[in-house]
Amino acid sequence: MSDLAELPQQIGKYRLDAILGRGAMGVVYRAFDPLIERTLALKTVQHRLGDPEQTQELLRRFRTEAQAAGRLMHPNIVAVHEYGEASDLAYIAMEFVDGRPLSELVGQEPCPLPQVLAWMRDLLAALAYSHAHGVVHRDIKPANLLVTRDGRIKVGDFGIARIESSTLTQTGAMLGTPSYMSPEQFRGEAIDSRSDLFSAGVVLYQLLTGQRPFSGTTAAVMQQVLTHTPPPPSRLNPLLPGALDAVVLGALAKAPEARFAGAAEFLQALDAAVAAAGPGDDSDATVLLPPPPMALAASAEPSRSGLTADLTAWKLAALPQLEALLTAQIGPVARLLLRRIAAAAPDFAALREQLLEQIPSPTARAEFDASLAALEEALAPQPAGPGPTAPAPRAPDAAFGAALARLLAVEIGPIAAIVVRRALPRAGERDALLALVAEQIEAPAGRARFLEQARRLDPDA
Missing domain, CATH: 1.10.510.10 (Transferase(Phosphotransferase) domain 1)
Structure with missing residues (x-):
């Protein structure tokens, strides 16, 4: 908003509320039409850019955009509402796409x-x-x-x-x-x-x-x-x-x-x-999330959240809940974003920081941050007390994979057997296998249900 203070507060009838983008030849604003009370995007181009030929070519292309898009009314095309000129600016008022x-x-x-x-x-x-x-x-x-x-x-x-x-x-x-x-x-x-x-x-x-x-x-x-x-x-x-x-x-x-x-x-x-x-073709189109990173060495510096000791475990536990929280904020694209961010995040703190950048509203970001903090606290490991040493993670075998495929088939159909077969060689232990195949379940509720049932499988199934 500091940039906006240096620029006109209004162009034509449109009130300027924020800068959406800036280039060498113009600025795109989020604007408001007070007559019909509609938020829109206002794309502007300067009339005077130094080179007269360059200016004329740019303005010609700008008018072409208004003429071309202005004749198209389709749900998958950004709508153009008006072309106009004011002072030394030409502008196009168009649909604001959130x-x-x-x-x-x-x-x-x-x-x-x-x-x-x-x-x-x-x-x-x-x-x-x-x-x-x-x-x-x-x-x-x-x-x-x-x-x-x-x-x-x-x-x-x-x-x-x-x-x-x-x-x-x-x-x-x-x-x-x-x-x-x-x-x-x-x-x-x-x-x-x-x-x-x-x-x-x-x-x-x-x-x-x-x-x-x-x-x-x-x-x-x-x-x-x-x-x-x-x-x-x-x-x-x-x-x-x-x-x-x-x-x-x-x-x-x-x-x-x-x-x-x-x-x-x-x-x-x-x-x-x-x-x-077809669902039974071995050349299925399932795209699997890359295997979770290996756990950090014992000598590595612990993160603030204390969750870097076992990356596979915390990601497996956190991703379904994270997706539900993020989907509520930014819609279905949340799953794709979360896959990309989580694959490279070394710990929950880094993941949390990158996810917060995806929330545009300060109020929503604060609420989302509070939800992440509660989830991070719930995932933090409890201090280890005296007791028997936990057994080493077991590599998944064919029998375990077959049992897992039967559970997965309930959620995604016959292709489950192919998904599990392709994931088995990539998973060093069972939690990693669960994380890989669970990513193929689109619905967060279905994924959580699958994980709960899969964790109860007999290890020797």
């Missing part, structure tokens, strides 16, 4: 396939609608895909979109983000909706594998996009159905005519590939 860019949620690990499919359905539905209304986005990438608190995708930033039957963009202009650009964009050719499908294919590849298919310098990316076929996704993520490879590589075909004819066809092929794998 969420985060997809680029902040994806990392170097594959995303769970059900989540990937949900996001791709939203993206392809938005593209099908956009293309049907004559708008090609031309810059589909994770940074332009906003994930709402309920886990839905909204496509934003139509700043370089091409509107059919207009002269707003010139053939030969290379606009876009290199790693997600189609071959025809690099060649400066006229493009159509199939260019967006190529970019969507790049996004899908990244979500499935944790890697972009084309990376490096702009020159290296261009060479790869024009001449290189990336490895099939299942080679980088062996848990994927092999049928997905043809879908992804089809979307990444060099020639537009070799790709899907439209976004609806792309989605149909994607759903068919997953359905073809």
Whole structure:
């Protein structure tokens, strides 16, 4: 808010409440329309940027965004309400999306396939609608895909979109983000909706594998996009159905005519590939959480919470409750965030600090912090008293795995046997195995029920 004090408190009729983002050419504010009492995002661009040609090009693209997105009304597209100019600013008043860019949620690990499919359905539905209304986005990438608190995708930033039957963009202009650009964009050719499908294919590849298919310098990316076929996704993520490879590589075909004819066809092929794998196919698409880190050495410095002595145990006990608490604050995306943060957190204190950063409201953050403190206290080990030494953790065997699979099948169906079979070689002891397979249960209540029953299994089952 200190930055906001140095800037106008109002633009046109809109009251400025906070800065959402800032760039070299403008600022995005959270604003309020007092006439209809609606919170929205106000994207602004300066009229005078020093270079007249650069200013005119930027303003042209800015108006293009308003014209392109302004004609689209779809639940998976950020709505544009108004374009206007005030003083030395041009602005677009648009829907305020309470969420985060997809680029902040994806990392170097594959995303769970059900989540990937949900996001791709939203993206392809938005593209099908956009293309049907004559708008090609031309810059589909994770940074332009906003994930709402309920886990839905909204496509934003139509700043370089091409509107059919207009002269707003010139053939030969290379606009876009290199790693997600189609071959025809690099060649400066006229493009159509199939260019967006190529970019969507790049996004899908990244979500499935944790890697972009084309990376490096702009020159290296261009060479790869024009001449290189990336490895099939299942080679980088062996848990994927092999049928997905043809879908992804089809979307990444060099020639537009070799790709899907439209976004609806792309989605149909994607759903068919997953359905073809079937719950009994050994090439299941389950993405397992990496094995929990080994316990710290006895000589390691203890954390403030005293929970670093056995990381597997505290994570196993804490994750279901943490997910329930975080979901109440930020919605279904909580599970994905928690998986990524917990996998690297060395102790509960570090996990707690990173989770608090995900809560935007100070009041909600304080309530969440109090809940975390109570959970941390409940998890803290009690002082060891005299008594027999606890037996060493036992490695899970096939019999234990079979018993576990029967319990897991109640929650996730026949695929449970595959999940357990794949997890067994990765788990050094039984608690680690429980942590791995429990991650495949979407519902927090179901996961907690499974863990409670699994801990009661006869060790020699």
